[in-house]
Amino acid sequence: MEGAGLPDRGEIVLCTVREITPHGIYVDLDEYNNMNGFLHISEISTGWVRNIERVAKTQQKMVLKVIRAERSRREVDLSLRQVTNEEKRNKLIEWKQKERAITIMGMVKKKLQLDDIQFADIAAKMEKEYGSLYEALEVASKKGEKSLSVLEIPGAIAQEIVSAAREKISSPKYEVGAIVEVSSRVPDGIQRIKEALESATTASSTAEIRVTYVGAPRYRLRVVADDYKQADKVMNSALERIQEGVGKSGTFASKREMSRKYGGMA
Numbered sequence: 178m179e180g181a182g183l184p185d186r187g188e189i190v191l192c193t194v195r196e197i198t199p200h201g202i203y204v205d206l207d208e209y210n211n212m213n214g215f216l217h218i219s220e221i222s223t224g225w226v227r228n229i230e231r232v233a234k235t236q237q238k239m240v241l242k243v244i245r246a247e248r249s250r251r252e253v254d255l256s257l258r259q260v261t262n263e264e265k266r267n268k269l270i271e272w273k274q275k276e277r278a279i280t281i282m283g284m285v286k287k288k289l290q291l292d293d294i295q296f297a298d299i300a301a302k303m304e305k306e307y308g309s310l311y312e313a314l315e316v317a318s319k320k321g322e323k324s325l326s327v328l329e330i331p332g333a334i335a336q337e338i339v340s341a342a343r344e345k346i347s348s349p350k351y352e353v354g355a356i357v358e359v360s361s362r363v364p365d366g367i368q369r370i371k372e373a374l375e376s377a378t379t380a381s382s383t384a385e386i387r388v389t390y391v392g393a394p395r396y397r398l399r400v401v402a403d404d405y406k407q408a409d410k411v412m413n414s415a416l417e418r419i420q421e422g423v424g425k426s427g428t429f430a431s432k433r434e435m436s437r438k439y440g441g442m443a
Contacts, residue, residue, distance in 0.1 A: 199229065314341075
């Protein structure tokens with residue numbers, strides 16, 4: 178929770194660079210009331226850091242991992258080298274979504290002239306029901322006022338929230354992927370594989386399906402849909418079509434890749 182207590186060990190946090198020294202970088206933890214944090218030079222990279230000032234600038238945002246947090250010190254030790262690209266990407270997306278949600282709700286508050294107590298109550302209900310303010314706005318954009326009716330938010334306020342959400346948030350997309358390995362031993366095997374892959378791209382009329390060449394005999398299959406269940410279902414259907422197309426005279430293997438959610442901000 179923002180501003181509460183200490184972050185947990187291993188937690189990914191967003192920080193703002195405050196001071197750069199020869200031994201490391203002092204930062205403020207944005208989500209913990211600007212608590213002091215320190216990134217030692219040994220935790221910047223797995224290799225030797227020749228010039229620490231090339232790593233970051235004052236006031237720059239950094240995504241770091243908590244490696245030690247002691248209440249008595251009130252300073253958190255952090256790491257950059259232990260943060261994966263995926264963790265960094267997800268944290269930046271989370272931060273951008275949080276900023277967008279605050280902006281949207283601020284518009285609603287100003288237009289309806291809600292007082293601080295009303296506003297805080299509504300925001301708390303939305304966060305409790307949907308996990309985050311942005312997720313609540315995303316659902317409101319997609320499903321309308323009925324998504325807020327269970328929260329006992331007055332109709333006029335719910336209507337304005339939906340209107341603002343639809344103006345600023347587009348519907349998210351879900352992508353699932355797989356690496357497919359196929360081969361065929363028959364004389365027209367290449368043609369059979371080509372037809373099987375083309376058949377996979379027509380497994381759904383509502384989802385986007387793409388096949389790209391990786392390197393013989395490997396191909397990448399991507400499915401993009403409005404929700405994860407739909408994308409997963411279409412992916413299974415597409416894989417079945419490829420396997421059936423290759424038939425018993427060939428070989429087929431597939432390995433699913435990490436799924437992702439993107440979009441959602443207009």
